[in-house]
Amino acid sequence: MKILTLVRQVPDAEARVKINAGSVDLEGTTLVIDGMDEYGVEEALRLREGGGGVEEIVALAVGPKRVEDALRTALAMGVDRAIHIETGELLDPIALSRIVAQVAQAEGAGLILVGGQEADWDSQALGAATAERLGWPQLTWTNELQLEGDRLTGRHDVDDGNESFRASLPAVVTTQQGLNEPRYPTLPNIMKAKRKELRKDDLATYGVQPTVRVVNAEIQTRARLNRMIDGKDPQAAAEQLLDLLRNEAKVLA
Amino acid sequence: MILIVAEYAGGKLAKSTLEMVTAARESGREGPVTVLVLGQGTAEIANAAAAVADQVLVADLPALATYNAELWAAAAAQIAQEGEAHTVIIGGSRSGREYAPRVAVKLDAPYLEDAIHLASTGTALQAQRYTYLARVTETVEAEGPVVVVSVKPGAFAPAAPLAAAGEQYDVELDLPAARVEVTGRSVEKTSRVALTEADVIVTGGRGVGNPENFSLYVEGLADRLGAGVGATRAVVDAGWRPYAEQVGQTGKTVQPKAYVALGVSGAVQHLSGMGKSRYIVAINKDAEAPIFKVADYGIVGDVNQIVPALIEAARK
Numbered sequence: 001m002k003i004l005t006l007v008r009q010v011p012d013a014e015a016r017v018k019i020n021a022g023s024v025d026l027e028g029t030t031l032v033i034d035g036m037d038e039y040g041v042e043e044a045l046r047l048r049e050g051g052g053g054v055e056e057i058v059a060l061a062v063g064p065k066r067v068e069d070a071l072r073t074a075l076a077m078g079v080d081r082a083i084h085i086e087t088g089e090l091l092d093p094i095a096l097s098r099i100v101a102q103v104a105q106a107e108g109a110g111l112i113l114v115g116g117q118e119a120d121w122d123s124q125a126l127g128a129a130t131a132e133r134l135g136w137p138q139l140t141w142t143n144e145l146q147l148e149g150d151r152l153t154g155r156h157d158v159d160d161g162n163e164s165f166r167a168s169l170p171a172v173v174t175t176q177q178g179l180n181e182p183r184y185p186t187l188p189n190i191m192k193a194k195r196k197e198l199r200k201d202d203l204a205t206y207g208v209q210p211t212v213r214v215v216n217a218e219i220q221t222r223a224r225l226n227r228m229i230d231g232k233d234p235q236a237a238a239e240q241l242l243d244l245l246r247n248e249a250k251v252l253a
Numbered sequence: 254m255i256l257i258v259a260e261y262a263g264g265k266l267a268k269s270t271l272e273m274v275t276a277a278r279e280s281g282r283e284g285p286v287t288v289l290v291l292g293q294g295t296a297e298i299a300n301a302a303a304a305v306a307d308q309v310l311v312a313d314l315p316a317l318a319t320y321n322a323e324l325w326a327a328a329a330a331q332i333a334q335e336g337e338a339h340t341v342i343i344g345g346s347r348s349g350r351e352y353a354p355r356v357a358v359k360l361d362a363p364y365l366e367d368a369i370h371l372a373s374t375g376t377a378l379q380a381q382r383y384t385y386l387a388r389v390t391e392t393v394e395a396e397g398p399v400v401v402v403s404v405k406p407g408a409f410a411p412a413a414p415l416a417a418a419g420e421q422y423d424v425e426l427d428l429p430a431a432r433v434e435v436t437g438r439s440v441e442k443t444s445r446v447a448l449t450e451a452d453v454i455v456t457g458g459r460g461v462g463n464p465e466n467f468s469l470y471v472e473g474l475a476d477r478l479g480a481g482v483g484a485t486r487a488v489v490d491a492g493w494r495p496y497a498e499q500v501g502q503t504g505k506t507v508q509p510k511a512y513v514a515l516g517v518s519g520a521v522q523h524l525s526g527m528g529k530s531r532y533i534v535a536i537n538k539d540a541e542a543p544i545f546k547v548a549d550y551g552i553v554g555d556v557n558q559i560v561p562a563l564i565e566a567a568r569k
């Protein structure tokens with residue numbers, strides 16, 4: 001069985017996001033492999049190490065040239081090879097799922113792992129849209145996963161708690177915190193990763209157009225009052241805070 | 254028509270459904286606002302929906318007794334097709350955002366996810382949404398014979414009842430078999446207000462010290478204020494509190510009138526879940542804690558001293 005793991009490259013959480021002429025400008029921003037996707041890469045490796053009958057793990061990324069770095073990270077963590085569909089085009093998750101489904105089919109993948117919510121477009125749609133295109137079931141927000149033959153079992157979060165599940169491959173699993181602790185690539189593995197296959201693929205062969213246009217982007221920080229209350233006298237501070245919440249902000253009865 | 258898929262919990266129509274009705278009416282899209290109720294034994298929910306909608310479609314079926322992404326997607330897509338909906342609105346809950354993309358793919362429609370504002374411009378539907386860990390507000394647009402939208406909880410005002418209740422109709426569905434088998438469920442029940450519905454939220458971070466203090470201070474204050482209880486990931490990872498209470502990038506997104514953060518540092522991943530709250534209150538012993546940058550009211554002090562005083566003062 002082959003696992004396809006999807007990788008996005010996003011700004012480091014602590015990095016400043018800049019806007020230029022109505023769109024997000026990542027020039028000069030520190031970019032990393034999305035933490036949510038990293039859980040997916042790690043889980044693929046663990047499923048193989050756990051004897052789940054995993055023949056090959058392939059990482060896929062769609063994006064500009066720089067996205068190679070995220071794929072190299074995945075290769076250094078231990079995936080076998082990578083596919084990079086190089087494009088500067090902004091593809092929304094519904095459009096992107098069309099590419100992922102085609103790659104999954106061409107590769108004969110039985111399991112797709114992808115982050116539950118990407119930190120660039122704050123979207124949870126890619127896993128589900130891909131599953132629908134392939135006609136596969138999906139397990140989202142997974143925080144525990146086992147694979148035996150083509151049987152998947154595990155646990156995932158739902159609206160009001162969590163569920164244990166059972167499903168058969170092929171399937172799409174979206175990953176999140178708690179699933180595992182991603183490993184750091186070691187120096188020898190980083191060196192080895194340089195020799196692993198990183199295939200370039202042409203967007204044109206997939207016949208995909210964006211379905212959503214970005215019209216504008218802005219950083220809207222709400223002006224905060226930043227009013228500090230002296231905490232030296234806890235009683236007085238408590239009374240003053242309640243008074244402000246009741247009579248100034250009017251958010252408490 | 255505009256098709257809204259109802260969200261409900263505990264046998265009651267969720268506030269998010271009323272918010273979706275407002276989103277539909279504010280979107281500038283034409284046609285009757287239709288609510289689809291999927292489930293079993295949903296009469297009460299359908300009645301509540303009828304109070305705010307032009308019409309209600311009810312699929313009361315044993316197969317829909319529990320939520321399932323593939324079934325919900327199939328049902329919503331079928332009804333959207335039969336009813337020639339040009340807009341399908343789904344809740345931005347975890348489950349809503351799980352099956353909405355499937356509906357979009359089934360309908361070959363674009364998908365505007367987690368919208369906080371909707372407007373029509375010419376032939377396009379425009380949505381505002383947050384991106385980059387909620388640090389950016391993006392305006393996106395899409396067009397097509399049908400557009401699928403999910404709506405962020407708390408972003409729209411709940412719709413008020415109409416003068417006359419909408420008509421209710423039963424609908425037939427051709428559903429696939431469920432392929433994901435649920436073998437166990439653990440519902441994280443709380444006697445308190447649900448986080449996404451709460452007007453006030455009291456959240457505890459690692460600075461609260463330990464699980465006992467969390468009960469004493471965070472739950473204690475929440476009870477005084479009739480508030481929901483939230484937690485940071487640090488607290489959830491430490492096993493003090495259930496994941497259901499986690500606020501942030503990988504937890505819930507909340508937008509209450511007042512958010513009270515006790516012993517919370519204010520990491521970006523946490524801010525992305527609560528940064529849009531109307532008023533933010535922070536109590537932290539470190540004057541340099543990043544949470545103070547986003548706070549409206551801040552107290553530099555020890556939660557062990559300030560919070561008991563607050564609970565005491567709130568009693569009056």
Ligand SMILES: Cc1cc2nc3c(=O)[nH]c(=O)nc-3n(C[C@H](O)[C@H](O)[C@H](O)COP(=O)(O)OP(=O)(O)OC[C@H]3O[C@@H](n4cnc5c(N)ncnc54)[C@H](O)[C@@H]3O)c2cc1C
Pocket residue numbers: 035036177457458459460461484485486487488499500501502503504505515516517518519520521522523526536537538539542554555556557
């Ligand atoms: C991919 C990813 C996703 C994440 N998702 C989330 C998420 O969804 N939600 C989330 O919350 N975090 C998330 N995080 C983690 C986040 O980065 C922070 O680690 C976390 O929010 C810190 O929690 P905290 O503020 O409770 O703890 P700490 O950072 O340990 O801060 C504790 C604070 O309490 C103060 N304090 C200590 N003692 C006292 C006292 N006696 N009185 C008053 N104040 C005191 C300290 O000054 C400090 O500011 C995520 C991280 C990653 C990498």
